[in-house]
Amino acid sequence: xxxxxxxxxxxxxxxxxxxxxxxxxxxxxxxxxxxxxxxxxxxxxxxxxxxxxxxxxxxxxxxxxxxxxxxxxxxxxxxxxxxxxxxxxxxxxxxxxxxxxxxxxxxxxxxxxxxxxxxxxxxxxxxxxxxxxxxxxxxxxxxxxxxxxxxxxxxxxxxxxxxxxxxxxxxxxxxxxxxxxxxxxxxxxxxxxxxxxxxxxxxxxxxxxxxxxxxxxxxxxxxxxxxxxxxxxxxxxxxxxxxxxxxxxxxxxxxxxxxxxxxxxxxxxxxxxxxxxxxxxxxxxxxxxxxxxxxxxxxxxxxxxxxxxxxxxxxxxxxxxxxxxxxxxxxxxxxxxxxxxxxxxxxxxxxxxxxxxxxxxxxxxxxxxxxxxxxxxxxxxxxxxxxxxxxxxxxxxxxxx
Amino acid sequence: xxxxxxxxxxxxxxxxxxxxxxxxxxxxxxxxxxxxxxxxxxxxxxxxxxxxxxxxxxxxxxxxxxxxxxxxxxxxxxxxxxxxxxxxxxxxxxxxxxxxxxxxxxxxxxxxxxxxxxxxxxxxxxxxxxxxxxxxxxxxxxxxxxxxxxxxxxxxxxxxxxxxxxxxxxxxxxxxxxxxxxxxxxxxxxxxxxxxxxxxxxxxxxxxxxxxxxxxxxxxxxxxxxxxxxxxxxxxxxxxxxxxxxxxxxxxxxxxxxxxxxxxxxxxxxxxxxxxxxxxxxxxxxxxxxxxxxxxxxxxxxxxxxxxxxxxxxxxxxxxxxxxxxxxxxxxxxxxxx
Numbered sequence: 230x231x232x233x234x235x236x237x238x239x240x241x242x243x244x245x246x247x248x249x250x251x252x253x254x255x256x257x258x259x260x261x262x263x264x265x266x267x268x269x270x271x272x273x274x275x276x277x278x279x280x281x282x283x284x285x286x287x288x289x290x291x292x293x294x295x296x297x298x299x300x301x302x303x304x305x306x307x308x309x310x311x312x313x314x315x316x317x318x319x320x321x322x323x324x325x326x327x328x329x330x331x332x333x334x335x336x337x338x339x340x341x342x343x344x345x346x347x348x349x350x351x352x353x354x355x356x357x358x359x360x361x362x363x364x365x366x367x368x369x370x371x372x373x374x375x376x377x378x379x380x381x382x383x384x385x386x387x388x389x390x391x392x393x394x395x396x397x398x399x400x401x402x403x404x405x406x407x408x409x410x411x412x413x414x415x416x417x418x419x420x421x422x423x424x425x426x427x428x429x430x431x432x433x434x435x436x437x438x439x440x441x442x443x444x445x446x447x448x449x450x451x452x453x454x455x456x457x458x459x460x461x462x463x464x465x466x467x468x469x470x471x472x473x474x475x476x477x478x479x480x481x482x483x484x485x486x487x488x489x490x491x492x493x494x495x496x497x498x499x500x501x502x503x504x505x506x507x508x509x510x511x512x513x514x515x516x517x518x519x520x521x522x523x524x525x526x527x528x529x530x531x532x533x534x535x536x537x538x539x540x541x542x543x544x545x546x547x548x549x550x551x552x553x554x555x556x557x558x559x560x561x562x563x564x565x566x567x568x569x570x571x572x573x574x575x576x577x578x579x580x581x582x583x584x585x586x587x588x589x590x591x592x593x594x595x596x597x598x599x600x601x602x603x604x605x606x607x608x609x610x611x612x613x614x615x616x617x618x619x620x621x622x623x624x625x626x627x628x629x630x
Numbered sequence: 631x632x633x634x635x636x637x638x639x640x641x642x643x644x645x646x647x648x649x650x651x652x653x654x655x656x657x658x659x660x661x662x663x664x665x666x667x668x669x670x671x672x673x674x675x676x677x678x679x680x681x682x683x684x685x686x687x688x689x690x691x692x693x694x695x696x697x698x699x700x701x702x703x704x705x706x707x708x709x710x711x712x713x714x715x716x717x718x719x720x721x722x723x724x725x726x727x728x729x730x731x732x733x734x735x736x737x738x739x740x741x742x743x744x745x746x747x748x749x750x751x752x753x754x755x756x757x758x759x760x761x762x763x764x765x766x767x768x769x770x771x772x773x774x775x776x777x778x779x780x781x782x783x784x785x786x787x788x789x790x791x792x793x794x795x796x797x798x799x800x801x802x803x804x805x806x807x808x809x810x811x812x813x814x815x816x817x818x819x820x821x822x823x824x825x826x827x828x829x830x831x832x833x834x835x836x837x838x839x840x841x842x843x844x845x846x847x848x849x850x851x852x853x854x855x856x857x858x859x860x861x862x863x864x865x866x867x868x869x870x871x872x873x874x875x876x877x878x879x880x881x882x883x884x885x886x887x888x889x890x891x892x893x894x895x896x897x898x899x900x901x902x903x904x905x906x907x908x909x910x911x912x913x914x915x916x917x918x919x920x921x922x923x924x925x926x927x928x929x930x931x932x933x934x935x936x937x938x939x940x941x942x943x944x945x946x947x948x949x950x951x952x953x954x955x956x957x958x959x960x961x962x963x964x965x966x967x968x
Contacts, residue, residue: 285862286744286861287744287861287862288743289741289742289743300787300790301789301802301804302789302790302800302802304801312787312791312794385814385817385819404818405776405801405819483774484774484775485772485773485775485776486774486776496803573806575805575810576805586781586804587782590714590717590718590781592742593719593739594742595718595722
């Protein structure tokens with residue numbers, strides 16, 4: 230086919246053909262249309278047939294059950310909840326419990342992971358061997374066993390509430406969990422919070438100013454004594470003027486358990502510790518790979534400029550390593566979130582336990598509940614990915630600049 | 631555990647989207663040559679496997695009786711152990727033909743699950759198991775206690791109702807399996823283990839020192855336990871229902887596993903009807919004339935099954951109580967075979 234130079238080919242139609250049908254042209258496009266239609270038809274048949282059969286077997290379907298009263302209690306609820314609330318509230322309680330474990334687990338997994346990676350990379354023989362041993366030991370044992378180990382071997386070995394280990398007569402550790410004094414707000418709380426807020430804002434402004442001075446005029450200003458003074462001083466003044474911001478409710482043994490105070494249940498501790506130590510082993514390897522991917526010359530160049538080893542790591546090596554670290558790190562965050570559903574093994578009331586477990590068996594609406602639960606995990610994972618992608622985009626932008 | 635329920639849910643979605651006509655359970659079972667029976671994961675007295683994999687228990691006997699009535703062979707059964715929360719999905723998806731797993735008959739379960747209860751194999755109630763060392767004599771002294779419970783049961787709701795009704799506070803820790811629940815109770819994570827009273831006696835045997843634990847006198851709920859079948863197959867519903875009635879009627883008529891051969895030659899009209907020497911009642915059910923004989927020959931009458939599994943002849947030593955026949959002070963009553 231020859232193209233005449235005087236009359237250009239129908240560009241729009243050609244592009245459309247390439248976009249829709251690829252190299253195969255219109256034939257390929259038709260094939261794709263047929264494929265999509267068949268897919269939609271199969272999906273429709275599955276849904277319609279399931280509906281019909283649910284009706285003929287008189288199995289209740291639909292989402293009306295969410296408004297019904299749950300009628301059972303949950304051991305850890307971040308929002309007010311009682312047995313007379315509807316299933317929607319149970320769903321929220323379970324979701325928040327899942328998110329709590331995930332967020333705290335991700336925080337500690339990242340922290341431990343970075344520390345272990347730095348240990349492994351350290352020139353110190355002992356530190357690097359300890360880091361290596363940690364990674365090899367922890368990542369090679371199934372996470373379910375680790376959860377059960379922490380729950381049944383470590384935390385269950387704690388004494389009962391009447392023989393609990395006491396710290397200053399206000400912290401109590403027993404097999405019912407860690408009971409700590411609960412802060413109760415006083416009239417002095419709003420001024421205290423305001424003072425703290427002002428201090429933080431002032432600190433941030435000071436920080437920006439110091440950075441600008443450094444970048445523009447090459448002057449290094451030490452700001453931390455001022456910042457610390459403000460962060461402590463301002464709230465202190467506020468509480469001296471307006472009275473104490475909080476008083477603490479001291480827990481006391483009453484009946485079978487402690488009354489008053491806040492409680493961290495052992496199921497939560499076991500799950501969080503197991504998930505964060507397990508995931509940390511993988512994160513450590515990812516961070517190590519990321520740091521090793523940065524050329525030696527970067528480190529040497531930084532050191533030759535007179536920066537300390539820590540500054541070189543923080544300012545030069547880690548930002549470049551982050552480009553390599555981020556995608557697999559996101560994977561680990563998603564894994565941790567999904568692994569939190571192993572909570573059912575130790576009775577931690579996460580989403581799978583209270584919603585896809587108790588609610589499912591009380592209402593019997595398996596299809597709806599499993600669909601909602603899968604949708605929620607998908608949404609959590611997609612949001613996590615989106616946040617991490619945004620972070621990655623910012624890093625590559627700042628490195629490119 | 632999560633995976634199992636996911637598998638059942640997917641199976642449910644798949645089977646519901648695949649099957650169109652009403653499944654004829656009896657024909658399916660006959661074609662397969664085997665009854666698929668959903669039981670517990672191990673509850674002494676009700677359904678529990680021994681070290682050779684032989685299942686025994688009062689719930690298991692119901693399945694054996696059904697298999698005997700169909701195949702004249704009480705061993706043609708595939709037992710499917712199910713957790714409390716997976717049991718209904720397994721029944722709905724057609725994974726099992728009958729669910730005989732200490733399941734409480736309630737209105738919502740009878741209607742919204744697409745399944746029917748066929749009768750009551752055991753009249754139970756919910757109670758509390760505590761350590762003797764706590765020196766608790768009544769459930770009303772349990773304010774502020776931590777309570778271990780198995781999730782996916784009516785127990786969780788009864789518990790909430792009881793503590794709320796008596797203005798008491800408590801902490802609930804819910805586990806998926808009975809074994810994990812008992813382990814948490816034994817390790818001291820909870821002060822109380824709550825479940826159906828029969829189950830408390832059964833689980834107490836598994837504790838390292840059963841004598842240190844006591845079942846409190848309060849029974850806080852009605853828990854009639856019975857088998858379930860899917861909606862929409864009345865013939866199968868009748869068979870499962872009448873197999874249990876046959877066992878209860880046999881006890882009332884004095885027919886036992888030992889004397890069944892002798893009794894089948896009896897001239898008494900009610901026995902002749904039951905054994906099929908007069909009329910064709912078994913065939914009306916879709917079974918054979920000698921269905922009654924087959925059932926009793928295989929598992930014995932209701933009283934024998936009760937004694938062997940949970941009563942005087944077992945380790946559990948549970949008194950007949952409500953489960954005694956209606957004419958002996960209990961409420962077990964079966965319609966007549968005629």
